[in-house]
Amino acid sequence: MSVLIAYRRRASALxxxxxxxxxxxxxxxxxxALIVQHPFVLAGLLAGLLVAGSSCGALREMGRxxxxxxxxxxxxxxxxxVLVSRGGLTVFARLGYFGPLGQMNLTLExxxxxxxxxVRLLIxxxxxxxxxxxxxxxxxxxxxxxxxxxSALAATVATRLIPVLARDSERLADAQRCRPDGGPxxxxxxxxxxxxxxxxxxxxSLDVAATLEVRGYGSGGRPARLHRALSRHDLHFxxxxxxxxxxxxxxxxxxxxxxxxxxxxxxxxxxxxxxxALLIPALALAPFLDRRGIAP
Amino acid sequence: xxxxxxxxxxxxxxxxxxxxxxxxxxAVEPGEFCLLAGLSASGKSTLVRAACGLVPHxxxxxxxxxxxxxxxxxxxxxxxxxxxxxxxxxxxxxxxVVMGTVRAELALGLENLxxxxxxxxxxxEEVALALALAPLLDRSTxxxxxxxxxxxxLAAALAxxxxxxxxxxxxxxxxxxxxxxxxxxxxxxxxxxxxxVLLIEHRLERCLxxxxxxxxLDRGRVVSDADPGTFLQWAADASPPLQxxxxxxxxxxxxxxxxxxVRQARGxxxxxxxxxxxxxxxxxxxxxxxxxxxxxxxxLRAPSLRRSGKRPDEAPALAMHAVxxxxxxxxxxxxxxxxxxxxxxxxxxLGRNGAGKSTLLRHAAGLLAxxxxxVERGGRVALLLQNPNDYFLHERVREEAxxxxxxxxxxxxxxxxxxxxxxxxxxxxxALAIVTDSERPPAVLALDEPTRGMDxxxxxxxxxxxxxRRADGTAxxxxxxxxxxxxxxxxxxxxxxxxxxxxxxxxxxVLCGGWYFTTETARILDGAEQALLPADGQxxxxxxxxxxxxxxxxxTERTSRPGVLR
Numbered sequence: 027m028s029v030l031i032a033y034r035r036r037a038s039a040l041x042x043x044x045x046x047x048x049x050x051x052x053x054x055x056x057x058x059a060l061i062v063q064h065p066f067v068l069a070g071l072l073a074g075l076l077v078a079g080s081s082c083g084a085l086r087e088m089g090r091x092x093x094x095x096x097x098x099x100x101x102x103x104x105x106x107x108v109l110v111s112r113g114g115l116t117v118f119a120r121l122g123y124f125g126p127l128g129q130m131n132l133t134l135e136x137x138x139x140x141x142x143x144x145v146r147l148l149i150x151x152x153x154x155x156x157x158x159x160x161x162x163x164x165x166x167x168x169x170x171x172x173x174x175x176x177s178a179l180a181a182t183v184a185t186r187l188i189p190v191l192a193r194d195s196e197r198l199a200d201a202q203r204c205r206p207d208g209g210p211x212x213x214x215x216x217x218x219x220x221x222x223x224x225x226x227x228x229x230x231s232l233d234v235a236a237t238l239e240v241r242g243y244g245s246g247g248r249p250a251r252l253h254r255a256l257s258r259h260d261l262h263f264x265x266x267x268x269x270x271x272x273x274x275x276x277x278x279x280x281x282x283x284x285x286x287x288x289x290x291x292x293x294x295x296x297x298x299x300x301x302x303a304l305l306i307p308a309l310a311l312a313p314f315l316d317r318r319g320i321a322p
Numbered sequence: 323x324x325x326x327x328x329x330x331x332x333x334x335x336x337x338x339x340x341x342x343x344x345x346x347x348x349a350v351e352p353g354e355f356c357l358l359a360g361l362s363a364s365g366k367s368t369l370v371r372a373a374c375g376l377v378p379h380x381x382x383x384x385x386x387x388x389x390x391x392x393x394x395x396x397x398x399x400x401x402x403x404x405x406x407x408x409x410x411x412x413x414x415x416x417x418x419v420v421m422g423t424v425r426a427e428l429a430l431g432l433e434n435l436x437x438x439x440x441x442x443x444x445x446x447e448e449v450a451l452a453l454a455l456a457p458l459l460d461r462s463t464x465x466x467x468x469x470x471x472x473x474x475x476l477a478a479a480l481a482x483x484x485x486x487x488x489x490x491x492x493x494x495x496x497x498x499x500x501x502x503x504x505x506x507x508x509x510x511x512x513x514x515x516x517x518x519v520l521l522i523e524h525r526l527e528r529c530l531x532x533x534x535x536x537x538x539l540d541r542g543r544v545v546s547d548a549d550p551g552t553f554l555q556w557a558a559d560a561s562p563p564l565q566x567x568x569x570x571x572x573x574x575x576x577x578x579x580x581x582x583x584v585r586q587a588r589g590x591x592x593x594x595x596x597x598x599x600x601x602x603x604x605x606x607x608x609x610x611x612x613x614x615x616x617x618x619x620x621x622l623r624a625p626s627l628r629r630s631g632k633r634p635d636e637a638p639a640l641a642m643h644a645v646x647x648x649x650x651x652x653x654x655x656x657x658x659x660x661x662x663x664x665x666x667x668x669x670x671x672l673g674r675n676g677a678g679k680s681t682l683l684r685h686a687a688g689l690l691a692x693x694x695x696x697v698e699r700g701g702r703v704a705l706l707l708q709n710p711n712d713y714f715l716h717e718r719v720r721e722e723a724x725x726x727x728x729x730x731x732x733x734x735x736x737x738x739x740x741x742x743x744x745x746x747x748x749x750x751x752x753a754l755a756i757v758t759d760s761e762r763p764p765a766v767l768a769l770d771e772p773t774r775g776m777d778x779x780x781x782x783x784x785x786x787x788x789x790x791r792r793a794d795g796t797a798x799x800x801x802x803x804x805x806x807x808x809x810x811x812x813x814x815x816x817x818x819x820x821x822x823x824x825x826x827x828x829x830x831x832v833l834c835g836g837w838y839f840t841t842e843t844a845r846i847l848d849g850a851e852q853a854l855l856p857a858d859g860q861x862x863x864x865x866x867x868x869x870x871x872x873x874x875x876x877x878t879e880r881t882s883r884p885g886v887l888r
Binding site: 033035165168182183189194197201202203204205206207218219221222230233234236238239240241242243248249250251322 | 379400403409416421426430434438460711742758759764
């Protein structure tokens with residue numbers, strides 16, 4: 027839920043960028059993480075994302091996502107890969123024979139590959155948090171409404187209802203605490219509140235639908251195309267997105283940051299890998315240096 | 323051509339036993355400012371929903387008769403088409419705002435109408451300036467307060483410059499200042515743009531002076547349709563709960579005409595030589611002025627201790643000692659609040675939207691912990707939050723509270739009903755039964771905006787029920803925007819501003835002599851003798867009549883108050 031409602035207009039270069047380019051920038055960072063494999067480069071990208079999040083005031087949301095979602099997924103990915111993967115030669119534990127699963131040997135390479143996949147997922151998630159924190163969802167959905175009016179508006183209303191229902195559930199929980207006995211506790215209380223929120227959400231949805239009706243939603247009008255000149259931040263972030271992708275592709279294609287896990291771990295630690303690890307995040311972060319006209 | 327015309331409209335909601343509207347015929351002309359009055363469940367909201375096309379297109383049900391909006395028949399044109407001509411604002415601001423930011427919300431209706439980007443941008447700028455929303459344009463809607471959301475909803479309705487504006491209690495969540503501003507903004511739009519307004523409002527004293535006409539519904543039928551003055555004459559006999567406080571005071575004194583506003587009331591009193599006599603009294607009352615004067619004065623006199631006759635060493639029912647509530651990365655909501663509440667005291671908590679009233683009550687009940695300071699409770703603090711529905715978790719009323727609690731709330735007969743099927747007043751009584759459902763009565767009963775959407779009868783009943791809690795020793799503290807209700811209920815008033823307690827004194831001291839946080843009676847009499855309610859004002863004027871020998875009331879002034887049906 028926090029991911030969906032994190033947007034607040036703040037003084038940052040990414041906030042000052044139009045929604046489509048801001049989203050493309052986030053997608054570029056996530057894509058770069060899927061292109062490159064080398065741990066140095068991934069670490070650089072991760073650090074770059076955290077710096078970008080800090081510049082946008084999204085560090086707290088990122089921290090929460092890391093704690094609640096990303097780290098558990100990373101641990102799960104490592105565990106599953108260690109147990110499932112048959113690759114790798116460096117065995118660190120022999121679990122014996124497990125019927126149809128056969129001989130279970132846990133290898134260092136499988137653990138590292140799981141970690142690599144987990145870190146990539148983590149970077150993708152943090153890029154999503156960055157976008158949801160710094161890109162105006164209304165502006166983005168407005169662009170989509172020109173193409174898919176009904177779906178985009180439904181998405182808008184859904185994102186609007188989420189905080190409303192979240193507030194409803196907080197109020198219901200508070201109301202239960204106001205009962206003389208403090209209200210029913212534990213799972214029973216949570217179930218009761220959930221049931222009440224669901225029942226209330228039907229009323230809420232009807233009210234929102236009525237509002238949409240009187241606002242002319244059924245008339246089928248589509249927002250007109252806005253002719254806005256590209257701002258300096260639009261240009262900078264568009265270039266940064268392209269440059270980041272290009273650098274990631276070049277790194278992968280050139281083999282300067284080669285990384286092989288199976289059957290034995292092999293990766294380069296030369297100047298090329300270090301340069302890539304520094305260059306890619308530097309390109310991604312460069313637009314944040316320009317702080318002209320970023321205030322809301 | 324009328325902007326709104328209803329011809330023999332009858333309507334029944336799906337599955338309902340009784341009709342919500344019966345044979346309603348009326349017309350609203352361009353530029354008219356019409357007030358739609360009536361007790362709770364009289365069909366006012368249904369009429370507004372019929373006027374904007376939601377009835378029958380959205381709600382279904384049995385519909386007969388004809389409704390036309392600027393010539394469009396609502397049977398043939400749905401709410402979207404009607405929406406281009408009539409802007410609608412409903413009661414609950416939370417569900418009237420659809421988009422994520424204020425700017426997008428204002429743009430939505432305009433874009434749906436197919437306006438050009440330049441037109442959309444200009445309309446947003448204009449309406450934002452008119453409603454003082456410019457600083458909020460880029461704010462997220464989920465960060466806004468209820469009052470701010472209501473202004474955004476109104477702006478969204480006004481942005482397309484509709485020919486007719488339909489408003490269902492738009493001021494119910496607004497403080498007295500914002501409520502008055504909204505009414506006068508509507509009046510200005512109505513006068514300058516010729517926009518017709520159809521407004522539902524329970525607090526008639528707030529808007530009667532601005533209205534051209536008052537339409538009264540009773541059980542789905544129009545029972546009066548007249549200018550405000552004639553309506554007041556009619557209400558005196560036919561429906562006293564609809565009278566404004568000033569009209570009640572004048573009627574009881576036999577003075578005519580029943581005033582539609584403070585200005586007319588003062589004019590009538592001045593003409594009879596009954597107003598000037600109060601000027602010296604006001605001067606006395608205003609001897610110590612300026613911010614904090616009431617706070618200083620009240621603390622010096624310790625009024626609560628004197629009033630309740632309590633020993634100084636007796637523990638208070640509730641005490642706050644320099645309570646602060648400071649948000650992380652945000653503002654301070656409460657700033658050193660310091661007060662105490664004695665057993666059996668009845669206190670009103672006033673302040674504008676966002677002043678910190680709800681937060682203060684949550685601290686009182688222990689739902690929040692102060693970031694600094696201390697809250698001392700003499701027993702349990704029962705808190706009734708704004709929405710009674712929040713308390714209901716079960717399928718039947720009898721499962722929500724014990725039998726004695728339901729009996730105290732006069733709900734024993736409704737034990738098998740679903741809580742959400744109860745009327746507004748019954749729901750609130752059930753919520754009160756839930757929070758007070760214990761063997762020992764609570765030390766404090768705190769209520770947050772309990773009169774929202776209530777008619778005067780229901781408010782009086784609530785005030786009476788709360789007054790009876792004194793017998794149990796329960797102190798009552800009510801956060802409200804309804805100054806008339808505060809004056810009816812409370813013996814002491816706390817006034818909050820930006821989280822600071824700026825006044826803590828008797829109701830008479832705080833509510834007399836102001837512009838907004840004051841009653842209609844006090845406005846008329848300039849706070850003379852601290853008269854807040856019509857009965858007090860009546861006594862003051864009667865004494866002046868006796869003292870000054872003002873002309874006695876003629877027989878015609880005491881007689882006929884015709885009911886009018888246009």
